Amino acid sequence: MAVAVLSDIVSRVQALVNDTPAAVYTQAVLLPYINVAQDEVAAALRNHGVAFTKFRSATLTVTAGTTALYIGSSPTLPTNLVEPITMWERPSGGQEQDFYPMFGPSTLPNYGQNQTLTYWYYYQDATNGPSILTLGATTNREVRIDYYGDLTTFASSSDKLMIYGAQNVVAYRTASLVCLSRGDSDGAQAFNLVYEKNLGTLCSEQVKEGQARPGRRLPARGIARYLIVGR
Numbered sequence: 001m002a003v004a005v006l007s008d009i010v011s012r013v014q015a016l017v018n019d020t021p022a023a024v025y026t027q028a029v030l031l032p033y034i035n036v037a038q039d040e041v042a043a044a045l046r047n048h049g050v051a052f053t054k055f056r057s058a059t060l061t062v063t064a065g066t067t068a069l070y071i072g073s074s075p076t077l078p079t080n081l082v083e084p085i086t087m088w089e090r091p092s093g094g095q096e097q098d099f100y101p102m103f104g105p106s107t108l109p110n111y112g113q114n115q116t117l118t119y120w121y122y123y124q125d126a127t128n129g130p131s132i133l134t135l136g137a138t139t140n141r142e143v144r145i146d147y148y149g150d151l152t153t154f155a156s157s158s159d160k161l162m163i164y165g166a167q168n169v170v171a172y173r174t175a176s177l178v179c180l181s182r183g184d185s186d187g188a189q190a191f192n193l194v195y196e197k198n199l200g201t202l203c204s205e206q207v208k209e210g211q212a213r214p215g216r217r218l219p220a221r222g223i224a225r226y227l228i229v230g231r
Contacts, residue, residue: 014030016175017178031154057147061092068128073128077130080151086102105122107121113138
C-alpha cells in the first residue's frame with residue numbers, strides 16, 4: 001500500500017459525497033474538513049497508544065538552574081507536543097549511549113538541586129500552556145523527550161498522510177463532516193458508522209502489531225505507561 005497524499009483523500013471524499021467531477025467540493029473547500037478529520041483520528045489513536053502519533057524531540061540543552069520548559073521557553077518544547085511519555089537526560093556534550101531515563105511524571109520531590117535533573121513533572125499551565133517542570137540542575141544538561149503529538153496539517157496536494165493506511169478512515173470522517181455542514185444528518189450518521197468501523201480496524205491492527213513484540217505490556221494511557229526506572 002502506497003503512502004496516501006492529500007489528493008488521494010480529496011478524490012475519495014468527492015466520490016463518497018457524489019461530487020465527481022468536482023463541481024462543489026474542490027480540494028480548497030474540503031481542506032479544512034480533512035484537517036479536522038485527521039485531528040480527530042489522531043486523537044483516537046493517541047487514546048489507544050498507537051505509534052503513529054508518537055514523536056521524539058531534538059536534543060535540548062537545559063542550562064543550569066532552568067526549572068521549567070514550555071513552548072516559547074529556552075529551550076522550547078516541540079510545538080506539536082500533546083503529552084510527554086518519557087524524558088531522557090545526559091551530561092552536556094555526551095554521547096547517544098549516555099542518555100538515561102528520568103523519573104516522571106510524578107510530583108517533584110522536595111530535594112535541592114544537584115548535577116542532574118533526575119525528575120520531571122508535566123502539567124497544563126494557564127499562562128504557558130503545556131509545561132514540563134524540573135528541580136533544575138547545577139550543570140548544563142541535555143534532554144530528549146518522547147511524546148504524543150499533533151500531526152502536521154495538510155496544505156498542498158502532495159502532502160503525505162502521516163497515518164499509514166488511514167486514508168479511508170480520514171475520508172469517511174471527512175464525508176461525515178461535510179454532510180453535517182449541509183444539514184444532511186442521515187448521511188453524516190451513515191458515513192460516521194463506517195468511519196468508526198474502519199477506525200476500530202486500524203486500531204486493532206496496530207495493537208496486534210504491538211502485541212507481537214516481546215516485552216511486558218503496560219496500559220496505553222495512564223500513569224503506568226510512563227517509564228520509571230532507577231539508575
